[in-house]
Amino acid sequence: MIRILALMLLPVVANAQVAQGRANADFAPAFAEQTRAPAMADTPITVEVFAEGLDGPWGIAPLGAGQFLVTEKPGALRVINADGSVSGPLSGLPDVAAQGQGGLLDVAVSPGFAQDRIVFWTYAKSVRGGLVTAAARGVLATDGSLSEVRDIFVQDSPARNGRHFGSRIIPMPDGTVWITTGDRGAGDGGTLVQNINSTHGKVIRVNADGSVPANNPFVGREGDDQIWSLGHRNMQGAAIGPGGLWTIEHGPRGGDELNQPKAGLNYGWPVVSYGINYRGSDVGEGQARAAGFEEPVYYWDPVIAPGGMMFYDGPYADWQGDLLIASLNPGGLVRLKIQDGRVVGEERMLTDVGRIRDVEVLDDGAVLVLLDAGEILRVTPG
Template sequence: MQKTIISFICAAGLSVPACAQGFTYGARNTDFPPAFPEQFRAPLIDSDVELRTEVLADGLVNPWGIATLPEGGGWLVTERAGRLRHLAADGTLHGAIEGVPEVLAERQGGMLDVVLAPDFAESRVIYLTYAKPLSDGSATAAARMTLSDDMARVEGVEDIFVQSPPSQTAAHYGSRILPLPDGTLAITAGEHFTEDQRQYAQDLDKTYGKVLRVNPDGSVPAGNPFDGSPVWSLGHRNPQGAAIDAAGDLWTIEHGPQGGDELNRPEAGKNYGWPVISYGQNYNGSPIGPAAAAEGFEQPVYFWDPVIAPGGMAFHDGEMFADWNGDLLIGSLNPGGVVRLRLEDGMVVEEERLLMDLGRVRDVEILADGSFLVLTDYPDGEVVRVTPEG
């Protein structure tokens, strides 16, 4: 009912206060002290910006990823059920694009992220991540393909990454994919949740709980830290967001267990600790490990307890909301809405909660004018455009 009311407000073009819920952080699950003051619970602010929301499309089944097409061509949107759709700039939502890979659409599995190749205007190449069904389970996979001029089908589908080994648990796939400034691709892969599988996040011969760096054809680039391996960094849990900042650095965000969601800036060869250390605890209340810091493991730039259950994220840039340029906008699945972080010198200095009445936000896409789109993760999901009121 709440989602229906908010959808009506948005469709009517009425404004929603930036932080209508009067949010407070609430009680922690663990009592591990932060490693440095800026790592936890930055000052909560209310920027007093009134947000205007407009539903561009509804009726999407758990939309997961979105990519902006050039020259006003609209957007590509994935549905976790296994579809890729074209949403035109005028709001027309076209039928399923043919030729996409078969997916395992169970629990957290399905069609996941979508991104355009940097040379898309000439090559028509796109990349998808998805839960690939295999004879002995499923795996996070990334595929390269060519989108037809009429956007009705894809051709030449070729996997450029398939996680190994397969898992029988349809959870914690990751997975975002995005081009890096040097022409390679970053792919995030989760560790499939169960206690025995999560240990694989520490194993270099397995691609669970990793950030991967590959060439556009899937080969291993020069400069990767482990010879012949696509692994860029390890010790991640379930990284479902990734973004590049203005300096060209990669940032990721990952789900913790009960507490312990993390914002990281993954560096080559570094180990981010899961499941040896964590600022969260198991869902039954038992500890993950004896501490949240240990020698040989990197600390997150920032963590949350309680969680925000992060989805996709993006660095803001544009004329609209110009005061937020350089800030991170992060989709939150629980408690919902958008989390805005201001960073200075690589540290989080303030946090704001926006649009919490929208509920589960799976992805955020910044548009050229500074307005932004959010995807709401429901069986009747929406693409919502956000602009400043007035």
């Protein structure tokens, strides 16, 4: 049963920056409001518990009729019903390597799900030599079983650590699929992220059957033809918004980045960063920018440790077109207002609920947020 958790009528604050603490690095932004944009007026919100009792929920996807698929990082895929009740684990998933930050990660459904019943997901996969990020697809039967399961992407160069798998997956109406990967914890000494023949720290674009689209930037030239863009650290958020794909990635100490990845372009990690390493040393040669690398649309220092994100397209007018981002640390829900490709305002909400892993906008204007602690909250603005 859905129960009301809180009604928040918050004071209006505007123009000042969002309170976020002292920066770790002293880099100046490349342009105005590339970081610490003005705080927007706080939104009054109603918060209810929609579902609970989950084990590390990671990704959510709508099935229609008020139902949702939700992944649990230890390896279960479940259905959440319209009344908030939770199904048992669905059968048919491949083996999932639930180690460290790895496990069963994102989930999405085909744009034609009502007809084809195809489901996509990403997960940590055990292969010879270690672990990799993989993406798979299957057909969901009405009895809750998955069939015709197969991988459509398997990352190269396995690592034995359990860090930085990414990853989000977005199937598109044109039959292509976006997949984000992490650098697998390579740190500032890693070379695979800048290697165009490796899928570490890359935006990947494949067809729904795993083949390569003919218009990918490295088709017919040097480089892995699955790659769309490179130089990313650990992308745990991706969404379709103005102009196409947007991604968000974890920096080290400072330097979380919001990007709008373009074909064949390089976003800098681990050569340049607006953050510093966890131990306090410089990333690379201690530069935030350099020739040949793209600037982030926006960055945070200190970090928000981003999870999933989604552009708001519901009926609440004040949020229309805004980007909603899950925050793991310090926790909460971050709202960005974007105009002409630049961030012009920021709001922090739900700062007392803990680590938020993913976000889903509903047709009625409410928002579901997944908590690492095992709950799904329904947040209604206004």
